[in-house]
Amino acid sequence: MSSGFSPAERDIYAVLDSADSDVPVCAPADRNAARRLKTAHTFHCSTALGGCGTELTFATGDINIPHFRHRAGVRCALMGSGSITDRYTHLAIQNALRDWIIAMPGFTCQLEVSVEDGRTDVLATGPDFEAALEVQRSQLSGTAARDRTSRYRTRAPAVDWLFESTSIDAFKAEMAERGWSLRVWWGWAKQECRIGVSYQSGDETEPEERAIGGALDDWLLTPGGLDSEHLRKAKQAVADRQEALRRRSEDEAAEAAEQAADKRAREAAARRAALAEDLARVRHYEAQLQGYSVGVDNRWPAKWPVLQGTPKQVRWAAGLRAKVVGFLHEELANNWLNAERGYPVAQWLSEQESAKFWIEHLKNVRDVIDLLRVHEYRG
Ligand SMILES: [Zn+2]
8 A cells, every 4th residue: 555544534635727726626436427527637736725736646446436646755734634625615615605606697706805814705796785705614613703703894794604514613602692593515426505594493492403595596695694585584483482482481570470479468468467366365455454443442543555566565565464464453352462552553554555664574573572573673
């Protein structure tokens, strides 16, 4: 083996007739087609694509599949660089786009036009506008693509990226940003270029990725860039999806608001029920208090004030008051406690309208002895 590479790595790309030719060719796998091509042309390693420019041998023998071969001893940066397919295919697509553009009435086209430290792949000039088409086959970040777009826009208002693969980061970034992205396909066998569009559809959070497209003649160049029935369909699907997602998030927000309102209503009802219960307890204690006028003489307080404080404090203090006043009344009614000692305490208690006072000073009073002690100290 003098060639030094395996059949899988054989060079199958060349340019026709001269080293600086811009007509790429891929060796046909069919031997007869290869031999027909061979009689009509010479084959060169492309200088425009970074190759050595030497004439290549077109091997169309009976054993190996047809391929191009550098002459022995030639040093070439492009051969075996791993990007041969990319570069020749890129050139083929550029040519196909140019041929399509110049066939449109009023249009001209230039390839590799320098713009602001960069070079656009395809620059189309129409009757009153320019449009740039970028053919992307190799990996490129979304940031790099955006940067190049803004530079090319200084020349052409419309800049469209045509991605050959969905694994390119710039493609993914564009899809994430606007839900659709243009695609390009090239078939060597039929020398056919197609443009399509990948787009997000469906109404699930995780989008369904679809693609439609067709021959170049399905497409138009407009001041806004590439346009076609395919693209309009894709944009409609994206808009429908966004509308569905928007409606769903509205529904979800409305449902959440409804649940929050329900919760607030339940909490308010619980608070009202607690207040009603407090009030009923307080009324119960007040009724008890009124009952304590029996069996004592007219020095017993005729009136007990309405307690002041929060509902919770009032309920607590009313209970304390009913209990404390209860055993004071019992002592006086039964003459267990000297009237001269007892009635001033009853009078003093009947002047305490602060619920807080009752809670702070009378909550630990267990009997009349405790009560007399508090009265001595506070009264
Ligand atoms: Zn070469």
